[in-house]
Amino acid sequence: MRAVVIEKYGVVPEVREVPEPEVAAGAVVLKVEATGLCRSDWHGWMGHDSDIVLPHVPGHELAGTIAAVGAGVEGWQVGDRVTTPFICACGSCAECAAGNQQVCPNQLQPGFNYWGSFAEYVAIPYAQVNLVRLPDELDFGTAAGLGCRFATSYRAVRQVGKVEAGETVVVYGCGGVGLSAVMIAAAAGARVVAVDTNPAALQLAAEYGAVETLSTTVGVDLDAHVTFDALGSNDLVQHALRVLRPRGRHVQIGLLPSGVQLDVSRLIGQELQWLGSHGMPAHAYPEMLDQVAQGNLNPAALITRTITLDETPAALAALSDGTPAGVTIITP
Template identity: 75%
Template sequence: MRAVVVERFGVVPEVREVGRPGVPVGGVVVRVQATGLCRSDWHGWQGHDSDIVLPHVPGHELAGTIAEVGDGVTGWQVGDRVTTPFICACGTCEQCLAGNHQVCPNQLQPGFNYWGSFAEYVAVPFAEVNLVRLPDELEFETAAGLGCRFATSFRAVRQVGKVVAGEDVVVFGCGGVGLSAVMIAAALDARVIAVDTNPGALELARAYGAAATVQAGPRAVEEIRELTGGGAQVTMDALGSNEIVQQALLALRPRGRHLQVGLLPAGVQLDVSRLIGQELEWLGSHGMAAHAYPEMLELVASGVLKPADLIARTISLDEVPAALDALTAGTPAGVTVIRP
């Protein structure tokens, strides 16, 4: 099969022929029909993830059809249209049995623990707890983004942050995760304020339901506090930045909730005294389990949520190395989808 192969961290990868993945016991091999290009892939390529062993194939947002079914798998067959969370849970540990697949200590992640979906085929382990059946009317390009950015934002906003109608929600960073969060929070009738450096991203945020936008910079917190009459109920770091975290906490009103979704490979400094004195909540959110997808898929089917609108460009496998390298200069507006 053809795949994007990283030989050295930070060095632009190449597209070349490699062996197809074997089908794991209890798992399947998926023929990749679409896969998303995410900032997490850039972090992995830069060497920020200790699980990655070179040579490596990135890619963790995927949708496609089952090409092979491993021993022990029931309920799935070749040709089924599927997607999967980027966190593939084992299904048998204490956390999985409690329904918390997204924090499974035995998890495997395509594109990180093993070769991912920037390829024509990818393996999915523990198929019976990780595969999500796709409705026939849902396009593969749209479904690919549900595996990471959209599902991650849905769980963060809806299930972890428990955003309700009328709340002020500030989203810092309007890449794929941030724009998904804007759309989801707006659909919940929250008043969304989007913050980014990119005017194009802010324009998209307004199109997806943001009531106001703020240019990122030293006056961002002041503007947010003015817009919200003293601070927001909820802030979200959708990018992953120490500077954003500080601004997000300052933009909260007392007893506000901060959602941390963006990765922080360099760590972060927290004003713990402010957290205590203002009774602020710091809430981490990491993906979404396969069993939690039905609510999101129903909202997509009904037209309340429109993840297809987030797709700004579709590229080929041969264009991935340059597109990955371009993320070094910043995240472009909208979602990029790859058709292998």
């Protein structure tokens, strides 16, 4: 199969022929119909993830058709249209038993722990607990974005941040995750403020429901109930905590490879909450898919660019100069 292969961190990868993945017991192999280009892939390419072993194929948000079914996988067959969370949970540990597959200690992540979806085929382990059947009316490009950015934002907004109608929500960083959070929070009835330095991203945020768009919150009194860092920046975290009202909630979605400094005195004195959010388990997808089917959420609108596998290496490298507005989908 053809795949994007990273040989050295920070060096533009190449598209070349590599062996197709074999189907293991309990797993399936998918023909990748669409996969998203995410900033997490950039972090992996830069060497920020200790799980990656070179050479490596990135890609972790995907949708496709089942090409092979391993022993012990029941209820699924070749040709089924599916997506999967980027966190492939084991399904047998205490966290999985409690429904918290997104923090499974035995999790495997395509594009990080093993070769991912910037390829024509990808393996999905623990398939029984990680596959999500796609509605026929949902196209593969839209479905691919659900596996990481949109699903991650859905859980961050609705289940971790617990955003309610009438609350003021500030979203920092309007890449794919941030724009998804804007759309989902607005659909929940919140007053959403979007913050980004990219005018094109702010324009999209306004289209997706933000009532106010800002290039910075320095000197701005927002009195927010909930803030989200959807990019991953120490500076943004400080801004996010400063605009919170007493007993406000901050949800951290963006990765912080260089760490972060917190004003713990303010955190304590104002009884602020610092919350982490990491993906969403497969069993929680039906609620989100129902919202999409009812027209309350429109993840297809987030897609602003579709590229080929051959265009992917340059697009991945270009993330070093900033995240383009909207979501980029790759069709292998």
